[in-house]
Amino acid sequence: MSLNMPISRRLFVSGAAAVAAGPLLVRGNSLPAGAFSLGVASGDPLPDGVVLWTRLAPAGGSMPDRPVPVEWEIAEDEHFRRNRRHGVVTAVPAFAHSVHVDVRGLRPDAVYHYRFRAGGQQSPVGRTRTAPAERARPGHLRFAFASCQDYQAGFYTAYQHLTREDLAFVAFLGDYIYESAANPGAARQHEGTGEPYSLAEYRNRHARYKTDPDLQAAHAAFPWVVTFDDHEIDNNWADEIPQDPDLQTPEAFRARRVAAFQAYYEHMPLRRSSLPRGLDMQVYRRLRFGSLAGLHVVDTRQYRSDQPATLAAAQDPALTMTGPEQERWLVRGLETSETRWNLLANQVMWAQNDRQAGPAQSFDFDNWDGYRAQRRRLLERFGSGRVANPVVLTGDRHCTWVADLRPDFDDPSAPVVGAEITGTSITSGGNPDVAAFHAAYDPIMAESPHWRYIDNQRGYVVCDVTRSAMTSSLRIVDTVWAQSASVRTAAKFVVEAGRPGIAEVTQEPATLAARRWEGPRFEVHDDENAFPLR
Ligand SMILES: [Fe+2]
Structure with missing residues (x-):
């Protein structure tokens, strides 16, 4: 402070x-x-x-x-x-x-x-x-969003290129640090041997990340708008419930959350309104870029119900990802924003994400797939005619996943009410196996008409917002297992104002697509399970 x-x-x-x-x-x-x-x-x-x-x-x-x-x-x-x-x-x-x-x-x-x-x-x-004046009518806004920068998974080559873009700001959507233990087989090592629990340990983890010169350069180049997901505290935590309640008592986890929140505040360019108080830290908030775009930064960890265990349980209307107060704040803000675009800086995927080909389905209930009634409720608001051009920007998945949003994803006749652009990760997951990813997911994509584009390479997304369209460019680096890399635009996704969903996907020619990484290979502890559940 x-x-x-x-x-x-x-x-x-x-x-x-x-x-x-x-x-x-x-x-x-x-x-x-x-x-x-x-x-x-x-x-x-x-x-x-x-x-x-x-x-x-x-x-x-x-x-x-x-x-x-x-x-x-x-x-x-x-x-x-x-x-x-x-x-x-x-x-x-x-x-x-x-x-x-x-x-x-x-x-x-x-x-x-x-x-x-x-x-x-x-x-x-x-x-x-600074942001444009509230009543200004800027014709163009360019920003980038990024997420998931596991230090051990690789080098921040993506930030070398992000720093050279011309951006109004960077939105960081969570997993700024990973609380994971040491992994001697990883591309590089963070400090310590075990997971952080105390304030001193979380401070050391944040400080280790902040020593990275590429990350420092990206911070020094643009203002950042940050929100956290799970790994800033503990994998898949939910409110006061840790990943493994059998191993962490409620008292111990509350103390851990207090320590992690304080270290997070200490290391982020957050306003005093986000100063932790007791167990809580106010991170959901709104920013505005003239009459062009509102950015609704959400917190889907601190107030959420514990993850359900079954698909039947995931239908429970009592389950909440945001808590009731934040849900009211979000709905009110979306309906009264007076901006052309309503962008959500969001952590986990909204679009239904079946991970099994064929009639059987499996879902990751840590995503909105586990909180279906609330998702439907909010997506019906998106489609109510009272929310101008909603686009959800998402992290967490360690893959690019571009989707049309429908209140009911199983009903192809349900209206498209918005678009979701899930950006990939900066490093988490390490260098990808592109062929294996497509072999596994292309069959599921054929059964998932709301999926418009999928990819599992590392990078970030640059968004160009005008009054008529929002074009998101997927910027992909060719490696995170070397100190430097080249970058290319692998695809562009266009959302047109007044027409919900993804209007157009353009992909780079196949001749430019990723070649298999032929350098050294490293161990990656990828919590996101990029491959389908079997
Ligand atoms: Fe992550």
Whole structure:
């Protein structure tokens, strides 16, 4: 947590002079080298503001156990001259010397540069961008979404390319860290041997991820809008229920959730409204990009019912993915957004996802397939005529899965009410076996008319939103098992305004499609079970 303090001109003149002159800064001096080893980030852009983040975590030693003043500055140019704003916040040990500055008074739809100073050291410069004014009518919005960046599964080659895109923001849809244990056969190793349970262990896991230079560059290039899924805490957790209730007592899991939430807040560019309170952390929220697009960020973990065990149980109307309060918030927000497009930053798949060919069916009940009555209720709202152009953006699946959404997926005569674009993963799942994936899933796709495109390679999705259409480009890297990779657009998915569902899928020529990876192979612990259940 950072405590905002009014800035005194006497203490903060400009540039390096202030570092020598300010008594506050002299007192806060001398930190071990590499204080900004975790990089910088910004997030949740508003028309007049953005959150700036860093955490003091010296590469060359540990932080002193006392509050440390941190200067921040932001300006429209990289020399920090035009429309500069600045201040001092205090990074405190209780929040791992993390800093969250909610800067306001900025110009809408403008690029800014920002940096921090502490203990005589200066952070790298980050670049960010505010949202268009609420009443503005921008003709174009380009952003990217990504998810699932298991550190052990591979290198962040996708972020090398994402950083070079021209984006208003990045939406991250969950599995920012994985709580998994060490895997000596993996492409690279994170810290520790077992799963994190304590605050110190979750902090170390987050810090290890944040040391990655490609991830740091992607944060420094654009504001991010983040939400968590399961692996930030525990695989497939649901509200106060862990993955394995036989192994974690309710008290132990609640303590684990508190620790994981605090570490998550400490490492993300979140606004103070997301500061954890007791067992809870408010992450569902809305952002708006003029009259063009609303982004409804949902939380499908913290308030959900435990996963059902059978298809019959999955029909229970009492089961909820969001909790009643968030469901009301979502419906109200969708129906009153006044934006051309309504985008959901969502974790797990909405579209029905049978994983068995032939008449038998099997489902992953951690997805919306396990919460069918609520899904139907919400999709009927999508089709009510009161929600403008809903498109669900999804993570979790470690595959690309593009689908038309229908209130009843088993009834081909049910109306299409929206589109879902499930993006692939940054690394999770490692390098794919494309042929085996298609051998397994193409027969199921033939029985699933709402599936419009499937693929299991690594990458991210870039979305171009205009008043008439939303075009999503699937950007695929050729490897995550090397330090660098090339990228290509494997497919594009068009949604037309006023016409629910996927209007058009264009795929790259087969000659450009993925070749089998011929380099070294690594072990992958893929929780997502990309292959059909047998
Ligand atoms: Fe994942």
